[in-house]
Amino acid sequence: MTIDFKHSQSAHCENGVTSSLLRHHGLDISEAMAFGIGSGLFFAYLPFVKYDGIPTTSFRPLPGRIFKRTAARLRIRMVRKKFRDKEASMRALDETLGRGIPVGLQVGVFHLTYFPAPYRFHFNAHNLVVYGKENGQYLISDPVMEQPESLTYDELMRVRFARGLFEPRGHMYYLRDAPGHIDVASAIIKGIRKTCRDMLTIPIPLFGVKGIRYISRKMSKWPSKLGAKRAALYLGQLIRMQEEIGTGGAGFRFIYAAFLQEAAEALNNGRLEELSQSMTECGDRWRDFAAMAGRIIKNRASEQESYPALSAILSEIADRECRIFSELKDAVL
């Protein structure tokens, strides 16, 4: 059976799945809107969580949160399931598809056959939608791909039970029902408030604006502490988190700016439009940061381009974001 489902590409997988599932149920929520309502913007520097011996940086909250928050704030009831038994997880999927409901799945990308090989690391927080089954092939709408894809039973089961950090354990989710009317305005305000809180007030110096300042301070010492090669690896990992498929550029700052622009219209609040512009400028600074870091990685940096210079950009970004989120908080009082 095939469900009449419209594949649409998005910048980030979880927002994309959220948006296309909502749209399938007749609720017109764009990717940027889902991202903003679900408070997708974040910053965390986790020196004790290491990936391949290198500290992790995250520009997003934990996997699954964006969907959960968006659904909750729009007062939509959803179903989330995890499984121990692989076969049972596939039966549950078939049964839900049989009822004509497209299903969101969390998967690992390492065994994801249609994914470009250079992106197939052991990364488990990818999301996609299954919208049907034809001749033993599951029909897949993967939000980062331009076209719909397909997977066999075994291939799909394998990616649903990928192992390692953030194991999906067959995690599937779908909308139980869609209310006829949703209150987008209040959801937007709740989403913005949560993002402001996350970025400004977490009392641990590794999160939000404080986290950006922290990594900025540490970064200027990387070459002397770690040596040129490891310092470059730390930098490479940071850029990958910031720019890799899924962020829409500049660690989600551009998507967030797009959200603020939509929110300005929805709430009829001109202040949000101005803050959207400030956020765009801030995103451009993140891009400048990545561009300079990229030249350092490739050993093509000029005299002025060094770790202290990168650190200075980050510190400036922290100041900008501190100002933006403080004003944003007041704009939606």
Added chain:
Amino acid sequence: MRLDQVPQDNDYLMEGRTRELCYAVDEKGRYVRVLSAGWEPKNAALIQAWEQVYERVKATYDDVLAGKKSPLAFFMAKRMFDVKLLSAYTNIPKRKIKSHLDPDCFRRLDTETLKVYAHALNVTVDGLLNGPRPIDVPFRTEKAGR
């Protein structure tokens, strides 16, 4: 980022399978969605990550030839599995996997266990048993299509 600044630096890292969606502002200051073929700094970071993997693969290859490590160690490096991850996929205890990294222990393994390893690491049992051939070692960052 303005519409005309959206980078199109194609390093063939997406293998022509897809392009990436970005958000950029048009001349009226409105956000629009636009496809990008890639961006230089981020391509550099991805290539750097792979070079790191390949360096490790080469080092392990030399160790296997020198008789210091088993072929299992080589294919683990190649597929980026550490002991913990391989243990999770195979349900073989970490302690055992560690011992199988030793060439002598590895040689005594039964076919069942070899099958389990081979499946997880996506090689044939023969390939795993006979050890890496020079062709298994990437000599530079693989860029498909080039």
